[in-house]
Amino acid sequence: MLEVTTINKWPHYRDRFVQLVIYLLVFLVSAVFAWILFDLARGGLTHLSWEFLIESPRDAGRAGGIGSVLVSTLLILLVALTAALPLAWTTAALLAEYVPTTSQFGMTIRFSLQVLAGVPSIVFGLFGNAFFSIYLGLGFSILSGGLTLACMLLPILVSTAEAGLRAVPQSYRLSAAALGMSRTATLFHLLLPVAAPTLAAGLLLGIGRAIAETAALLFTSGYVDRMPGSLLDSGRALALHIFDLSMNVPGGDTPAYASALVLVVLLLCINMLAMKLAYGLQRRKIMTT
């Protein structure tokens, strides 16, 4: 006699239900994101123009453009990178090449960098204000803001550089040793060039983070929206400009939308470039092994 076994359909229904929920939630996230982008574009696209990018803001930013703001942002970025890159890359080289992973020295450095990575940006602003602006007497200046940003960028630059150096195959180092190259020479002539794309990707990520930063710059580089004449002048970063326009300037919403668009597009380009470099390295790695 044939036995009829009923198939338990419940796991199937449950699976379908979960799939539906997941699709719905993903759709929700995508919809919100599209909404934000659409709002930004609708509010700001008409205001964008070549003049907008070149001219300085007039009438508290309602008229004119963001030229001086872009220059200030660039200068702050340059100061931050000049201060942070040498420190970060030397630390990464040390951690990756010269110090065994379990040493006390290495672990202390890693720990302090990890702590630094989690510090909220407003606390960096507090520190920057107390140390760079008041104690060192730099006042509200691009220099002060840039140095504060440098402190914020250290962890991300170190971790990406270290990862990049570690990713270089061990065979490279062994071959170098076999050829009698000094460790210094190995580092500068072999490892750094090979890891360069990852280092560059980390650099770009750091730049992206720095450009997006607002809270740390509020009390260190100030608010002045004119073209800075020197590093000791106060300068307004792009993110701060958006903040000021949206909060403090009646009628400032349209230029704020336009500035936000510029910022987002800039970050998009930087991120895409960084990703291309990082994935390019992976592909090369696969080819060489």
Add this chain to the structure above:
Amino acid sequence: MFQSVQNDALTCWVLRAGAVISALVMLLILAFLLIESWPVLDQITPARFFTDTSWHPLEGTYNLTPMLSGTLLASMGALLLAIPLGITSALFIVFYAPTHLALPYKRMIELLAGIPSVVFGFWGLTTLVPLINQLHPPGASLLAAILVLTLMILPTITLTAYSALKAVPSEFLHNAAALGLSRWGMIHGIVFPAARSGIVAGVILAAGRAIGETMAVLMVAGNVVQHPEGLFDPIRTLAANIALEMAYAMGDHRAVLFVSGLLLMLLVMMLSAMASKIGKNQYA
């Protein structure tokens, strides 16, 4: 040969110097925060931060609890929303999406991760707050802060969950398929337990980020110092408080702001220590 040995020693010392300076930065920050908060820690007993009548520095009262509760409520609300959204997004990318959707969606999340907090705050100010205002004035409220924070930590949770899910060994998945488990059964029974520590670590990191967030919350939360009694009450977070009052705080008031900065820093330090510990146990 001796030249190269000399070179190596020099390089080693240069590298060590650089690394020590990097490590010193953290110590410098802690030191300065302590120095600036010392005057008030000396005179005002820490208990006053919780028992004073209110936060009115110009009248001499320094009760931090309304802002602490604002910070915690906003962060927890954001986590409550962002965790399901983030984990489902990660599940979508790894298990549920057709290949031509997975990559664009992941790219979109990575783009979201890079958008600055000011832009989210700005969008919240111009779109969310008026919407909430129509529902229930004043619009700038705890709800607005929660929504904006959710948008900000969602990508973090998604991307860390994604790495954790990807790190599950493929044999597990093959075994599950061989055993005839359904897709959800496999995820629920096998993937989640294996990826749990990674996901939890990511959630804790996102919590740290939400607690420390300043700009976006400053723009949409109303900035009134009070214990919120409902979702539509305005609040002020610790971080936003520092940003608002830093400019003109003098003497004791300034020192109390540094104390709250110290508090924030210690909170986030604890959270990241927890996260790294949990993350390390992943392969234990």
Add this chain to the structure above:
Amino acid sequence: MITTHKRLLLFSLTCLAIGFGWFASADANAASQRLVLTGSSTVAPLVGEIVRKYESMHPGVRIDVQTGGSSRGINDTRNGIADIGMVSRALKPNEKDLHAYTIALDGVSVILHASNPVSVLSKQQIADIYTGKITNWKSLGGADARITVVNKAEGRSTLELFLQYFQLKNSQIKPHIIIGDNPQGIKTITGNPHAVGYVSIGAAEYEAKRGAPIRLLALDGVDASVAHVHSGAFPLSRPLNLITSHVPQGLAQHFITFARSQQTHELVEAQYFVPISAK
């Protein structure tokens, strides 16, 4: 042959040299031709205009203006971050170590959205709104909507004057939104038809003339207009001051004298403040 060692040394020396050169030139730029002013958001727009005129008359001078509130002006001037502070009230007894120089007169006015049918509020009604005793516009003859109370942040002298006039303490006020600069307050009110707030008359008039939908309310029966501030009839007026920590010299003194002179009267009136005749 130049070894890597020497190359590194050369490179770092060049960097240091460039760095010092930069610093040095920056310092020279920075010294006597620069002024930094911070403080009241009421005074800042006026001072911004004065600065622009001054800089066009004296090329090579650079004066930076930043807001942050009157208390910030006092704070920054005391600890040296700012050369001159901007304060929108008279100095208090415990601030006698500072020197004040009045450059204009202004008043504080309560403002509503232009679409709000309520056009008159008595002193007691305003106090009740701010302490939370009146919560709906309909009890004042307006629409059936909750009142959104906008208060200024601590450290702003506009707040202090408001509290003083209405004999309230800040702890008694039940606000819904806290704002900082005057324009932020105006922007909040224009964005919310059921909001009430108070800002400087000059700032309110300035924005209203440029199309912001706000209305200034009369206080104790006296219309909030520049003319009434001039005549002294408006009950809530205040001087706009520039302050320094010691007797000003050099560029600071020159600038302050310029700001108080006849040459700036037009600028003062364009910002809807009352010019003073210099001593």
